[in-house]
Amino acid sequence: MTPQNSTPQNQNSSAKASQGSSGSNKERNEKGRERSRPAVRSRTAQAPGQRTRAADPARLVAFEVLRAVSEDDAYANLVLPKSIRKHQLDKRDAGFATELAYGALRGQGTYDAVLAKCVDRPLDKLDPAVLDALRIGAHQLLAMRVPPHAALDQTVGLARAVIGAGPSALINAVLRKVAARDLDTWVAELTRDETDATRRAAIEHSHPEWIVRALRQSLVAHGRSVDEITELLKADNDAPVVNLVALPGLGNLDEARAAGAVDGELVVDSALYSAGDVGRLDSVRAGTTRVQDAGSQLVARALAGLDLGDRTADGSRDGEQWLDLCAGPGGKAALLAALANEQGAVLLANEPAAHRAKLVRQALEAVPGEVWDVRTGDGRSIAEQYPDTFDRILVDAPCTGLGALRRRPESRWRRKPSDVGELGALQRDLLTAAVDAVKAGGVVAYVTCSPHPAETTAVVTDVLRLRNDLELLDAGAALDAVSLTGNLGAGHESTAQLWPHIHATDAMFLALIRRKP
Numbered sequence: 001m002t003p004q005n006s007t008p009q010n011q012n013s014s015a016k017a018s019q020g021s022s023g024s025n026k027e028r029n030e031k032g033r034e035r036s037r038p039a040v041r042s043r044t045a046q047a048p049g050q051r052t053r054a055a056d057p058a059r060l061v062a063f064e065v066l067r068a069v070s071e072d073d074a075y076a077n078l079v080l081p082k083s084i085r086k087h088q089l090d091k092r093d094a095g096f097a098t099e100l101a102y103g104a105l106r107g108q109g110t111y112d113a114v115l116a117k118c119v120d121r122p123l124d125k126l127d128p129a130v131l132d133a134l135r136i137g138a139h140q141l142l143a144m145r146v147p148p149h150a151a152l153d154q155t156v157g158l159a160r161a162v163i164g165a166g167p168s169a170l171i172n173a174v175l176r177k178v179a180a181r182d183l184d185t186w187v188a189e190l191t192r193d194e195t196d197a198t199r200r201a202a203i204e205h206s207h208p209e210w211i212v213r214a215l216r217q218s219l220v221a222h223g224r225s226v227d228e229i230t231e232l233l234k235a236d237n238d239a240p241v242v243n244l245v246a247l248p249g250l251g252n253l254d255e256a257r258a259a260g261a262v263d264g265e266l267v268v269d270s271a272l273y274s275a276g277d278v279g280r281l282d283s284v285r286a287g288t289t290r291v292q293d294a295g296s297q298l299v300a301r302a303l304a305g306l307d308l309g310d311r312t313a314d315g316s317r318d319g320e321q322w323l324d325l326c327a328g329p330g331g332k333a334a335l336l337a338a339l340a341n342e343q344g345a346v347l348l349a350n351e352p353a354a355h356r357a358k359l360v361r362q363a364l365e366a367v368p369g370e371v372w373d374v375r376t377g378d379g380r381s382i383a384e385q386y387p388d389t390f391d392r393i394l395v396d397a398p399c400t401g402l403g404a405l406r407r408r409p410e411s412r413w414r415r416k417p418s419d420v421g422e423l424g425a426l427q428r429d430l431l432t433a434a435v436d437a438v439k440a441g442g443v444v445a446y447v448t449c450s451p452h453p454a455e456t457t458a459v460v461t462d463v464l465r466l467r468n469d470l471e472l473l474d475a476g477a478a479l480d481a482v483s484l485t486g487n488l489g490a491g492h493e494s495t496a497q498l499w500p501h502i503h504a505t506d507a508m509f510l511a512l513i514r515r516k517p
Contacts, residue, residue: 330363
C-alpha cells in the first residue's frame with residue numbers, strides 16, 4: 001500500500017514521531033503540560049472534521065448523472081450537458097466530468113465486482129446514492145490519472161456534502177480497500193477461478209454476460225471471426241469522439257475546423273470534434289451542422305445515393321418521394337431532407353410519438369420547408385394512407401441499441417435478453433408496412449443500431465420469405481459507393497454491418513430491399 005493510501009491513524013503517528021524535540025510546535029494543555037502538535041497535516045491525515053466537505057463541481061456533475069440514470073431511468077447523454085451548464089464548468093472540468101460519468105457507467109460491471117469484495121454486505125443493500133459515489137471513486141482510482149489521495153479525499157467530500165457524514169465514512173473505508181490494488185490485479189483476482197470464457201469477458205470488459213454471448217453470435221452471423229470479440233468489447237469501452245455532419249448544400253465545417261475539428265475519414269462533409277461542448281458552435285445551434293455518428297451518415301447516404309435508373313437528363317430526381325418511417329429524434333431525417341433538397345426530391349418524416357415528432361420538426365428547420373413534412377402516426381399503418389407511394393424508404397427500426405453501447409453507456413445495464421424478442425415483432429411489422437408503401441422499383445433501407453442477428457438478418461429473411469416481389473440489393477457495395485475509402489469491407493451476403501472495432505462507428509446494420517417492377 002502506498003503512503004497516500006495509508007490509514008489516517010498511521011499517518012498521524014508518523015507525523016508525531018517525525019517532529020523532533022525542538023519545542024517549536026508545542027502547546028500547553030488545560031493542565032499546563034506541554035504537548036506536541038504537527039505543524040502541518042497532510043490532507044489525508046486531517047481529522048474528519050477538517051477534511052473536504054464541499055463537493056467538487058466536476059465530480060458533483062458526474063454524481064448527478066449517475067443518480068439520474070439510476071433513479072430516474074434517464075439517459076446520460078441528455079442529463080450531462082444540462083448538468084455541466086447548470087454548474088458552469090469550464091472546458092477542462094467539463095471534460096473531467098464527462099470521462100468520470102461515462103467511465104463509471106461503462107465500467108459499472110467490473111467496478112461492482114470489485115466493490116463486492118470490499119463491502120461487508122450485498123451491493124443491493126447499499127443506499128443507491130452511496131453505490132453511485134463508490135462507482136465514481138472506483139473509476140478515479142482504477143482507470144483515471146487521478147492521484148489516489150485526491151480521488152479518496154474528493155469523493156469522500158462529495159459524499160459528505162450530498163449524502164451525509166455517516167455514509168462518507170463507509171465510502172472512505174471501502175475506497176481505501178479498492179485503492180490497495182490496481183485494475184489489472186483486481187481483474188486477475190476476480191477471474192482467477194473462472195473457466196467460462198463468456199463470464200471472464202463479462203468481468204474483464206464490463207458487459208452483461210448475455211450481451212457478450214449476443215455479440216459473439218453477431219460477429220459470426222455477419223461473416224467475421226468470433227476471435228474479434230475482445231477487440232469489439234474493448235471498442236465498446238472507448239470514449240467515442242463526437243462526429244459531426246454538415247448538411248449538404250446548407251452547412252459547412254469551417255467553424256468546427258477553426259475550433260479544432262478534423263475531417264472525418266469515412267464520409268464526406270463529416271468531422272471529428274473533441275474540443276469541448278459542441279453546443280457552443282453557432283453552426284450546431286443553427287442546425288446546419290449536426291452531431292451524428294458516421295455510421296448513421298453512411299446508411300442515409302447509401303439509400304439516397306442508389307441509382308434506381310430514374311434520374312432526369314440533368315441528374316436530378318425531380319418528383320421522387322422519400323419516407324423516413326421511424327424519424328425521431330430527427331438526425332437521419334435532417335440529412336435525408338438536405339439530400340432530397342439537393343436532388344429535387346421531397347421527404348415525409350413519420351414519428352408516432354408527438355413529443356418526438358416535435359423534435360423531428362426542430363431538426364428539419366434548417367432545411368427549406370417545401371422539401372419536407374412531418375406525419376405523427378403509427379408507422380405500421382403508413383401503407384393504408386400511402387400505398388405504393390414512395391421511391392425510397394428508410395426504416396431505422398427501434399432496436400436494443402447493442403451497436404451504440406459506447407455512446408449509450410447505461411444501456412448495457414438497462415437492456416434485457418427478453419427485449420430482443422419483444423422488439424422483433426415490431427421490427428417485422430414496420431418493415432412489412434414499408435414494403436407495402438414503396439413503389440414498384442423503389443427501395444427500402446432496413447437499418448438497426450444493433451448487430452444482433454435476431455434484429456437484423458432474421459427480420460429481413462422473414463419478410464422476404466413472405467413476398468415474391470422483393471429482392472436484396474448489395475448493401476456493402478452501396479456503402480462503399482458513398483464512403484471516402486471505397487472499401488469498408490462491411491458487406492456479407494448482400495447485407496452490410498459496420499463495427500466499432502473495425503470502422504470506429506456505431507454497429508449499424510443495413511439491408512437494401514428492392515420491390516421488383
